[in-house]
Structure formats: structure tokens, C-alpha cells
Amino acid sequence: MPNNFATRILAWFDHHGRHDLPWQRDISPYRVWVSEIMLQQTQVKTVIPFFDRFMAAFPTVDALAAAPEDEVLHLWTGLGYYARARNLHKAARQVCEQRGGEFPTDVEGLMALPGIGRSTAGAIVSIAQGRRAAILDGNVKRVLARYHAIAGWPGKTAVHNALWDIAEAYTPGERCADYTQGMMDLGATVCTRSSPQCQRCPLVGDCAAHRLGREGDFPGKKPKKTLPVRRTRFLMLRDSDGCAWLEKRPSPGIWGGLWCFPEGEDLDPERWCLDRTGRKPDAVETWPEFRHTFSHYHLEIVPILVELDAKPGWVMEADRQLWYNVRQPPQIGLAAPVADLLEQLARQGQAKE
């Protein structure tokens, strides 16, 4: 017999939960896994088109495992947190090579795969495999922190552990998949970060935060700190064919595995061009600086367009350097500001024609 808490969540889910999300069709561990990885740090509305494109390209874990990493990152371009894509790809290869394409069926086995932690493992076990397992994503954290008025920022180990204990206690053995989906839906649509719709909440009668009139105080805020600012130059070398020079970033690291312009704070475009091509640039144009913000610093980027009237004949390292043809874009992963600048270069090229 489910506990009272779970009973209310389930009854609410039946009438008000989301039942038509793309990953709720043709449920499988693979589809739930991909959706859960994409949903880390990213909202449902943003994920849906990426999920659909990803599934069309890689319908099975075998298809994903067989794909080149560049293609996986290409389909992740714009979604962010690219380590998620690299881990997804690595895990797919592990599942295929070491387990014949079968996913582990328990939380511990799933957590051994790169990119899968306790919560994501719980989601796969409960939603895809229909067995009892707890999750604790941002939505569930918010619901539980408010319901029990748990003080403190969940990033602190003590708060985190307390929330996990509660999550485990409420997770029912029956209809665990619906309960898990229901908790996520409740957090996403009713128990929202700002302006929660408490009158529509099945837990309103017992919610400690609501009773105190302090919904906004839970969960506790992350201590804020001012982000440092770093500066860099992007050297956009363009040849006579309109192709741009890109280099693959080392992995791990910022934008690991993605393709980017040569970049550096002290990079001298004239010097760089002369050193690499043996000739001076035919035109140099400094574009307006813009800011790109990471989780831990701001990056002020100055793009510098360096034009060559010829096609340089130097030898490339094919694995990590390429000429990007804006008219026939290769299937590779691009850092968001790089994708943006390439698009501007393409538009500029069109205007000239």
C-alpha cells in the first residue's frame, strides 16, 4: 500500500501530470537515459527538439555507439554542457562493448556508467524499468525542501543527504514510474521556483513552507559570488574560398571536443598569420567585443577577422584542424559563440554575392 504522500502525488499525476512528452512514448532504458541526460540543467521545452533530432539520428544505443564523437557533439550544439554528450557517447560504447547493448537493471550498475549519478540512475530504474528507485532532481528537491521546510542550500552535503533520505522514504513500491514522473511534473508546473501555484498543489494542506508563508525561502539559496572576467581573442582566419580555420579543443577542458577559432588573450593576428602561412594577411578587421558567461567566469571575446586572398597550402592535422565551409557545414560540435560567429560570416558572405 503506497504511503499517503505518494497516493496524493499519484492521484494528482493521473489528472494533471504530463503524459505526452516525447520520451514517454516507446519507453525504453535508452530513451529515458538520453532524455534524463538532456534534462540535466535544461528545461523540457528546450530539450524536446534536441531529443527528437537525436533520436532520429541515433534510434538505438548501438547506433549511438557506432557514431563518431563529432556527430554526437554536432547534435548537442547549442544544448550546452558538452561533457554530457561525451559521457553519453562513452557510456553507449561501454554498454554495447561490455554488455551486448543491455543496460544494467539496478542503480549501482547504472551509476558505474559515465554521466549517470544516483538521481539519473533512479529515473531510469523507476521510469523505464518500473521498479522502486528514488530520484532527487531540482524539481523534487524544491518540492521536498518546501514540504518539510528544510533549511539550507542543497549543495551542502548535510542538506543534500537529508533530502535524499526523505526522497527515499516517500518513493512507493507500486506505480513508481508514475510517482517519479508526477514529482518532476509537480515541481515543474505547480511548485515552481517563483510564484508557486499552491492552490493547485495536492500537498498544500501539509506543506510546512506554505503554512509558514515562506515558500520563497526553500530550498535555500546558493551563496553567490562575483564571477571573474577573463579576456580572449578569437582569430577568424578566412581564405579566398570563404572557409574559416577551426581547431578541435582538447578534452577534457572548456568546450572539450568542440571546434573553435584559434584563441588566446595575447594572440597577435598579424604574427599568427605570418607564422602559419608565411604571408601577411590581406585584411584584418576587429569586430565588436561581446561577453560569453560560463558558470564560473565571464569571457570577454574580441573576434578578429583575418582575410587571405589565397588558399594557404599548409599541411593540416586532419584530426584536429579543418577549413569550415559555411556553405557545406561539416557535422561537428561547435561552441555556441563560435556557431554564432560562423553564422555571421556566412551572412556576410551571402551579402557580398
Added chain:
DNA sequence: AAAGCGGGGCG
């Protein structure tokens, strides 16, 4: 423009 979101890896 600034704040908030948020899970997993790693040292």
C-alpha cells in the same frame, strides 16, 4: 544586465 537553474566528475 544579473540572477537562477543544477547534476556529475574530479582533485
Added chain:
DNA sequence: CGCCCAGCTTT
């Protein structure tokens, strides 16, 4: 444990 990893939405 604290820090490292983006990019989107909300305010």
C-alpha cells in the same frame, strides 16, 4: 568537500 563544467529562461 569544494570547485569545475554552459547556456538558457526569468527577473
